[in-house]
Amino acid sequence: MHIVVEDLVKTFRIAERRSGLLGALAGVVRRRHRTVRALDGVSFEIGAGELVGYIGPNGAGKSTTVKVLAGILVPDSGRCEVAGRVPWKRRIEHVRDIGVVFGQRTQLWWDLPAVESFELLRDIYRVPAGDYRRTLDELVGLLDLAPLLDTPVRQLSLGQRMRCDLAAALLHSPRLLYLDEPTIGLDAVSKLAVRDFIRERNRSRGVTVLLTTHDMDDIEALCRRVILIHEGGILHDGPLDALRARVRPERRLIVDLADANGGIDDREAEVVAREGRRVTLRFDPARTPAAELIARIASRHALRDLFVENPPIEEVIARIYAEARA
Amino acid sequence: MRDAARLYVRYISASMRSQMQYRASFVFQTIGQFLICGIDFVAIWALFARFGGLKGWSLPEVALFYGMVHTAFAVTDAASRGFDHFPHMVKHGEFDRMLLRPRSTAFQLAAYTLELRRVGRFGQGFAVLVYALCAVEVEITAAKLALILFAMAGSFCMFYGLLVLQATAAFWTTESLELMNTVTYGGTETGSYPLSIYHDWFRKFFTFVVPLACVNYYPALAVLDRAEPGGFVATFGWYSPAVGLAFLLVSLRVWKLGVRHYRSTGS
Amino acid sequence: MRAYAAVFGARFRALLQYRAAAAAGLGTQVFWGLIRVMIFGAFYATAPQAAPMSFPQVVTYVWLGQGMIRLLIWRSDPAVEGMIRTGTVAYELVRPVDLYWLWFSRSAANLTAPTLLRAVPMYALAGLVLGMEPPASPAAGAAWAASVAVAVLLATSMCTLASISLLWTISGEGVSRLLPAAVWCLSGMVIPLPFFPDWAQPVLRALPFRGMMDLPFRIYIGHLGAGDWAGALGHQAAWAAGLVLLGRWALCRGQRRLVVQGG
Numbered sequence: 082m083h084i085v086v087e088d089l090v091k092t093f094r095i096a097e098r099r100s101g102l103l104g105a106l107a108g109v110v111r112r113r114h115r116t117v118r119a120l121d122g123v124s125f126e127i128g129a130g131e132l133v134g135y136i137g138p139n140g141a142g143k144s145t146t147v148k149v150l151a152g153i154l155v156p157d158s159g160r161c162e163v164a165g166r167v168p169w170k171r172r173i174e175h176v177r178d179i180g181v182v183f184g185q186r187t188q189l190w191w192d193l194p195a196v197e198s199f200e201l202l203r204d205i206y207r208v209p210a211g212d213y214r215r216t217l218d219e220l221v222g223l224l225d226l227a228p229l230l231d232t233p234v235r236q237l238s239l240g241q242r243m244r245c246d247l248a249a250a251l252l253h254s255p256r257l258l259y260l261d262e263p264t265i266g267l268d269a270v271s272k273l274a275v276r277d278f279i280r281e282r283n284r285s286r287g288v289t290v291l292l293t294t295h296d297m298d299d300i301e302a303l304c305r306r307v308i309l310i311h312e313g314g315i316l317h318d319g320p321l322d323a324l325r326a327r328v329r330p331e332r333r334l335i336v337d338l339a340d341a342n343g344g345i346d347d348r349e350a351e352v353v354a355r356e357g358r359r360v361t362l363r364f365d366p367a368r369t370p371a372a373e374l375i376a377r378i379a380s381r382h383a384l385r386d387l388f389v390e391n392p393p394i395e396e397v398i399a400r401i402y403a404e405a406r407a
Numbered sequence: 408m409r410d411a412a413r414l415y416v417r418y419i420s421a422s423m424r425s426q427m428q429y430r431a432s433f434v435f436q437t438i439g440q441f442l443i444c445g446i447d448f449v450a451i452w453a454l455f456a457r458f459g460g461l462k463g464w465s466l467p468e469v470a471l472f473y474g475m476v477h478t479a480f481a482v483t484d485a486a487s488r489g490f491d492h493f494p495h496m497v498k499h500g501e502f503d504r505m506l507l508r509p510r511s512t513a514f515q516l517a518a519y520t521l522e523l524r525r526v527g528r529f530g531q532g533f534a535v536l537v538y539a540l541c542a543v544e545v546e547i548t549a550a551k552l553a554l555i556l557f558a559m560a561g562s563f564c565m566f567y568g569l570l571v572l573q574a575t576a577a578f579w580t581t582e583s584l585e586l587m588n589t590v591t592y593g594g595t596e597t598g599s600y601p602l603s604i605y606h607d608w609f610r611k612f613f614t615f616v617v618p619l620a621c622v623n624y625y626p627a628l629a630v631l632d633r634a635e636p637g638g639f640v641a642t643f644g645w646y647s648p649a650v651g652l653a654f655l656l657v658s659l660r661v662w663k664l665g666v667r668h669y670r671s672t673g674s
Numbered sequence: 675m676r677a678y679a680a681v682f683g684a685r686f687r688a689l690l691q692y693r694a695a696a697a698a699g700l701g702t703q704v705f706w707g708l709i710r711v712m713i714f715g716a717f718y719a720t721a722p723q724a725a726p727m728s729f730p731q732v733v734t735y736v737w738l739g740q741g742m743i744r745l746l747i748w749r750s751d752p753a754v755e756g757m758i759r760t761g762t763v764a765y766e767l768v769r770p771v772d773l774y775w776l777w778f779s780r781s782a783a784n785l786t787a788p789t790l791l792r793a794v795p796m797y798a799l800a801g802l803v804l805g806m807e808p809p810a811s812p813a814a815g816a817a818w819a820a821s822v823a824v825a826v827l828l829a830t831s832m833c834t835l836a837s838i839s840l841l842w843t844i845s846g847e848g849v850s851r852l853l854p855a856a857v858w859c860l861s862g863m864v865i866p867l868p869f870f871p872d873w874a875q876p877v878l879r880a881l882p883f884r885g886m887m888d889l890p891f892r893i894y895i896g897h898l899g900a901g902d903w904a905g906a907l908g909h910q911a912a913w914a915a916g917l918v919l920l921g922r923w924a925l926c927r928g929q930r931r932l933v934v935q936g937g
Contacts (some may be wrong), residue, residue, distance in 0.1 A: 435852065438852060439851035439852050442856075445855075446859040456871050457869055458724045458725070459721055460720050460721065461717055462716050552753050585701055586701065589705045591701070594703045604715075608710060609708075609712065
């Protein structure tokens with residue numbers, strides 16, 4: 082599944098709402114509009130079988146891009162081809178070959194058992210009975226759906242529902258999968274299950290995956306290539322490490338000291354915050370591997386708990402953007 | 408075509424099973440509907456009892472108009488919930504999911520649900536229709552029965568078209584079009600009586616703008632042998648329900664325009 | 675007493691905000707009223723002597739009805755319904771006010787605010803262009819106003835009773851679905867009550883529903899003579915009082931039931 086995107090431009094006109102009665106009346110007569118340039122010349126290419134992360138802050142243009150690639154939205158200008166087809170030109174044909182999962186919205190029928198949603202989708206996509214059986218069995222096995230099949234979707238937990246949504250999106254064996262925040266709100270176990278599944282489908286079936294997410298852990302676990310979009314433009318398109326390398330690398334180490342009055346003093350880590358027994362340290366993972374730092378601090382101080390964090394994606398991006406501007 | 412029909416049945420049976428989960432509520436709602444609609448006919452009956460006639464029309468004849476339009480509208484009401492629910496879907500971004508499925512959006516909305524509790528209105532309209540067919544003075548031949556079915560199909564199409572138009576408005580505005588409700592429910596009320604009793608401008612509206620006359624009035628005239636024999640109206644009534652179908656087809660075209668607008672402006 | 679007035683006032687003001695919705699519905703009702711007027715016109719053209727009131731009177735009656743329609747558009751207070759469904763009604767029981775009057779005040783606001791929003795423009799329009807006539811006499815106008823006030827109390831007591839019935843889920847559902855049909859028909863909203871057959875009149879006279887629409891309207895159009903006004907208002911008030919008592923008793927039983935079942 083080859084995706085080619087060239088100079089995509091999409092502007093939205095948002096009607097401004099005026100306040101008060103006079104404003105509302107005036108609004109009827111003449112509407113003032115605000116134009117938002119959601120996509121400002123976006124270009125990239127994705128080869129068949131790739132697993133690409135598509136990241137950026139809210140409002141950057143991620144969902145707009147996905148909507149264009151799915152054929153839901155028609156861009157103002159630019160070229161776009163998915164498997165040789167223009168997505169919005171022949172919607173029904175195009176849509177038959179893609180699967181889409183929205184993290185915050187299920188596509189399953191709320192009051193019905195999950196398996197009935199699957200059967201409805203089988204008929205909607207005209208999947209031959211034999212293929213359906215085989216695919217369903219495989220997906221049920223991989224995602225551990227057997228106990229969930231007969232449960233009404235409204236009674237499923239978020240993690241269970243996401244697994245069912247993933248299966249639903251793949252029942253018709255699409256060659257391309259768009260995932261929009263698939264792990265949002267999930268517990269750790271479910272997140273791992275979802276990631277494993279995506280990786281498996283990509284490796285064994287060659288399903289091309291475009292993963293939109295805020296969760297850097299998803300990206301790090303799955304994607305070798307990352308496209309960063311910010312305010313409608315591509316800021317980075319390449320390996321994840323390269324992205325990190327563009328900014329001064331940094332990680333956070335947060336420890337809970339056993340001795341609330343103790344302190345931490347380490348030549349390779351800088352204390353940035355202190356709250357009771359919780360100390361937040363900043364360090365450069367390139368110079369000091371996290372494991373080494375942890376071992377050193379743990380050996381010198383009695384600790385109750387510790388975590389290691391990446392700086393949030395927004396911070397990385399903000400720094401990239403600031404640097405791009407400078 | 409057959410595949411679409413099969414899919415429609417599957418959609419509908421899924422939704423019906425979903426509705427059946429709330430059984431007690433369903434029973435009460437159905438009875439309630441039956442009563443509320445029934446009251447309209449009780450009023451007509453009471454007025455006939457008091458006045459003895461309506462500009463040359465008898466109660467069974469008016470009952471024919473009433474029964475035909477109410478029965479057809481009840482089916483429309485039950486089958487068009489998807490379009491009724493559509494503005495809510497657009498507001499919450501649920502329409503995108505429909506665009507992601509390899510089926511026409513109009514089909515998906517049509518198959519959304521078949522609301523069983525509307526059977527209350529259907530039962531009431533049908534009962535009145537049966538009464539009319541039994542009590543009316545002219546002979547009801549098989550051909551006339553076929554015409555009645557044809558007319559009800561035409562009414563179904565026309566009302567459905569109105570609801571499609573109402574839903575299409577949601578592509579452009581978040582305000583709901585009160586006007587459409589007026590025309591559908593008001594149209595049903597209007598069609599319950601022969602159009603000849605109304606004022607001129609009203610009659611014209613429901614002949615040329617909303618073709619209620621074509622799907623209800625003229626066919627009923629033909630059934631009741633009320634038109635001048637051999638005259639234009641007498642024959643027209645046998646074919647006029649087709650106008651309802653044309654109306655629906657036009658509305659579906661407008662719907663397509665709405666979808667196109669949605670896809671170029673985003674939600 | 676002040677607490678209830680406050681509840682009423684707050685809800686009333688909140689509902690007055692919905693001006694746009696009120697304006698929208700006006701079109702539908704004008705349409706509806708016009709159909710009714712035309713239908714009556716056709717009947718009157720057929721046999722005018724059979725009518726129990728004059729044509730201008732019936733036209734006025736129709737528009738009066740369209741203006742007061744919001745007094746009948748209720749199943750039960752949706753806030754109460756929601757509370758009972760989610761169980762937060764327990765919080766209501768803890769408040770240091772009489773629960774019945776609390777719900778009564780809220781229902782009163784739920785009925786009067788939308789009615790006011792609908793009636794004022796409706797009557798203005800109807801009076802100017804749609805053939806609605808002024809009251810039969812100034813005295814009749816005053817009596818009508820008094821009757822409307824009592825009608826509001828009557829409607830509120832019925833609405834509150836419907837809300838209370840929700841404490842019994844099955845019956846509550848039944849009441850909410852079936853009562854509106856009865857109210858609609860028997861209050862004179864569909865056709866003025868005098869048009870119903872003579873044998874039905876005694877039943878209609880006894881029932882409370884005519885107090886909500888038919889009685890005030892007939893005072894206005896002069897169909898009820900001055901001698902009958904006291905009787906009409908008495909009928910309304912008696913039923914209102916009766917429904918209040920019934921409601922209080924039912925609420926008592928319902929509360930006990932809630933407490934026993936654990937909410």
